[in-house]
Amino acid sequence: MKPETHKLLDIKIPPLKEGFVLPVGNSEQTFYSLKVEDVFNPELISFFAELGFIPQYALIFHHTPYSTVQPIHVDNNLEQFRCSINWVFCDHHLLRWYEPKPGATPIPTHVSPVHGGSLKDVPYVTLAEEDAVVIDETSDKGPMLVSIGNIFHKAVNLSDADRWSVILKFTLKSTPSWDYVVEKLSPYIIESRDK
Numbered sequence: 001m002k003p004e005t006h007k008l009l010d011i012k013i014p015p016l017k018e019g020f021v022l023p024v025g026n027s028e029q030t031f032y033s034l035k036v037e038d039v040f041n042p043e044l045i046s047f048f049a050e051l052g053f054i055p056q057y058a059l060i061f062h063h064t065p066y067s068t069v070q071p072i073h074v075d076n077n078l079e080q081f082r083c084s085i086n087w088v089f090c091d092h093h094l095l096r097w098y099e100p101k102p103g104a105t106p107i108p109t110h111v112s113p114v115h116g117g118s119l120k121d122v123p124y125v126t127l128a129e130e131d132a133v134v135i136d137e138t139s140d141k142g143p144m145l146v147s148i149g150n151i152f153h154k155a156v157n158l159s160d161a162d163r164w165s166v167i168l169k170f171t172l173k174s175t176p177s178w179d180y181v182v183e184k185l186s187p188y189i190i191e192s193r194d195k
């Protein structure tokens with residue numbers, strides 16, 4: 001059975017804190033780790049807190065136009081919890097999930113965010129493109145619940161403008177699992193986005 005990869009969410013609270021300016025990196029992909037309260041709308045932080053989600057930090061990826069440089073990867077930063085809530089700011093992008101081909105060898109590595117704070121040399125596992133089979137994809141811009149911890153994935157910018165992915169990382173008081181988070185978010189999960 002194919003693993004679940006993402007759930008679209010109908011949460012209408014504007015995600016970004018008033019006055020927050022999305023950062024622009026000086027390479028094809030730049031990865032920022034920032035404080036939740038510096039990035040997100042306080043109303044949104046309260047919304048998730050009331051659901052029992054404890055905000056941890058904000059991640060932002062900046063991709064230049066037509067960037068495809070992000071490797072196929074699994075986020076593995078030693079957290080117990082491996083999903084996040086994502087908002088994407090761009091004209092046209094794709095987020096894809098993959099399974100390794102039989103016999104493929106994932107490559108353990110690490111990434112270092114800009115403004116990383118305590119997040120330095122984050123463990124990260126990559127997979128060569130020729131070793132990967134696409135199992136799902138979305139061009140939705142969120143908000144969405146995204147599985148990132150045990151399923152390979154990759155984002156590409158298909159537009160001639162910059163792309164940002166703003167990601168809320170959180171922990172939970174109880175034992176975290178995909179099913180638990182899906183249940184918590186179930187009042188907000190939608191099958192498709194009205195255009």
Ligand SMILES: [Fe+2]
Pocket residue numbers: 073074075148153
């Ligand atoms: Fe990721």
